[in-house]
Amino acid sequence: MKRALLLLPLVLFLGVAAFLYRGLFLDPAELPSALIGKPFPPFSLPAVEEPGRTLTVEDLKGKPALVNVWATWCVSCKVEHPVLNELSRRGVNIVGVNYKDDNASALKWLQEFHDPYRLNIRDEQGSLGLDLGVYGAPETFLVDKHGIIRHKFVGVIDERVWREQLAARYQELLDE
Amino acid sequence: MKQLLRAALLGLALSMAAHAAIDTYEFKSDAERERYRSLIEELRCPKCQNQNIADSDAPIAMDLRREIYRMLGEGQSDEQIVDYLVARYGDFVRYKPPLDARTLLLWYGPAGLLAVGFGVLALILVRRRRGIADPASNALSPAERERLATLLDKKDP
Numbered sequence: 320m321k322r323a324l325l326l327l328p329l330v331l332f333l334g335v336a337a338f339l340y341r342g343l344f345l346d347p348a349e350l351p352s353a354l355i356g357k358p359f360p361p362f363s364l365p366a367v368e369e370p371g372r373t374l375t376v377e378d379l380k381g382k383p384a385l386v387n388v389w390a391t392w393c394v395s396c397k398v399e400h401p402v403l404n405e406l407s408r409r410g411v412n413i414v415g416v417n418y419k420d421d422n423a424s425a426l427k428w429l430q431e432f433h434d435p436y437r438l439n440i441r442d443e444q445g446s447l448g449l450d451l452g453v454y455g456a457p458e459t460f461l462v463d464k465h466g467i468i469r470h471k472f473v474g475v476i477d478e479r480v481w482r483e484q485l486a487a488r489y490q491e492l493l494d495e
Numbered sequence: 496m497k498q499l500l501r502a503a504l505l506g507l508a509l510s511m512a513a514h515a516a517i518d519t520y521e522f523k524s525d526a527e528r529e530r531y532r533s534l535i536e537e538l539r540c541p542k543c544q545n546q547n548i549a550d551s552d553a554p555i556a557m558d559l560r561r562e563i564y565r566m567l568g569e570g571q572s573d574e575q576i577v578d579y580l581v582a583r584y585g586d587f588v589r590y591k592p593p594l595d596a597r598t599l600l601l602w603y604g605p606a607g608l609l610a611v612g613f614g615v616l617a618l619i620l621v622r623r624r625r626g627i628a629d630p631a632s633n634a635l636s637p638a639e640r641e642r643l644a645t646l647l648d649k650k651d652p
Contacts, residue, residue: 350541351583419554435538445558452583454541 327470352460352471353452359386359466360450367417367425367439374440379466383492384412385485386460387436387476388448390420390430393456399430399475406481407435411489415439418448418456463492520564527567534563536575537591541584 339434354360359376366372379386387403389396415436417425422441430438442448451460454473461470470488472480521530535549540556548556548563559580568575580588592598635643 349586349587353582449558449562450583452541452585454584 345452350473351456352468354468355402355458355471357459357468359462359468360447362442362447362450364447365441367415367429367436367441368434369424370441370488372423372448376466378438379414379462380464382412382464383489383495384414384437384462385489386414386416386459388416388418388451388453388456389455389459390418390426392420393418393474395434395459399457399477400435402476402478402481406476407437412437414462416442416447416453417421418449419445419455459485461488461492463495470477521568530573531564531567532568534573535560537589538563538577538580539588539590541588547590 359379361375363375366374372432403413413435417439420443422443440447457475459472459476460468463469469492472485476485522531534546538548540546540548540551540553542553542555543551548559563576566579577589586592592601594602
């Protein structure tokens with residue numbers, strides 16, 4: 320008994336060390352989204368390309384979508400853009416949320432760098448972004464065909480992220 | 496001329512950015528201003544990790560401050576406002592996490608550890624005192640005394 324007690328400090332130390340070691344590999348910038356499993360927040364906003372057209376959450380339903388929050392002021396969005404172009408070429412359904420942006424710059428961007436978005440929601444005031452819990456572009460949501468948010472990815476989507484984190488999930492939603 | 500204008504605009508934009516954390520909101524009463532103060536100090540900026548939204552210059556913190564101001568104006572309670580933000584950003588935005596099964600350890604862990612510490616301390620003290628108060632516990636049994644005597648005797652030539 321006494322001898323077992325002597326081991327206690329070592330056990331405690333190992334426990335703490337294990338936690339700290341794990342902490343080394345956690346990304347503190349990664350926020351679990353509060354919206355996973357919840358319906359996409361309702362909105363009524365114009366389309367980027369057609370100012371007369373009003374988009375609502377109904378336009379998202381019907382098939383799974385990658386909802387990508389982007390802006391022309393967002394530097395890393397430019398890095399991500401070619402990847403989105405490629406994904407859209409492969410048939411991935413991508414919906415854009417143009418977050419707190421100037422519409423003219425957005426249009427110019429889409430013209431210059433190609434437009435991978437099936438729909439593009441014009442969220443100039445950032446109201447939809449707020450409802451989505453967006454805290455920095457680019458952020459991407461996987462939304463199923465019923466309009467439920469199933470996954471969120473914060474940061475730049477590149478080939479590797481797509482392959483390792485998103486492709487399988489998207490396929491799963493397609494197969495549902 | 497165009498360049499001058501652009502420079503002026505840039506200067507203006509920069510000066511605005513520098514003052515972003517100082518909002519000039521008008522409140523109906525001092526009590527409301529106080530509530531606003533305490534809310535923005537208690538809520539964490541989702542972008543900047545270790546700042547509350549009162550201190551942060553990030554655009555998102557600015558948006559959240561504006562949103563809180565708007566909701567206060569609408570007469571919403573502190574609880575409604577916090578719930579509104581938690582629904583969007585998760586418990587992460589609260590510097591004061593709610594008390595539930597997941598946060599039990601967080602809330603009561605330190606007090607628990609302190610209690611354990613005092614427990615151990617008490618145990619040690621009690622043991623020590625018992626040792627002093629009852630010298631008989633240190634005393635040798637008759638058999639031991641005899642052995643001691645023989646050992647000591649042996650030393651004698």
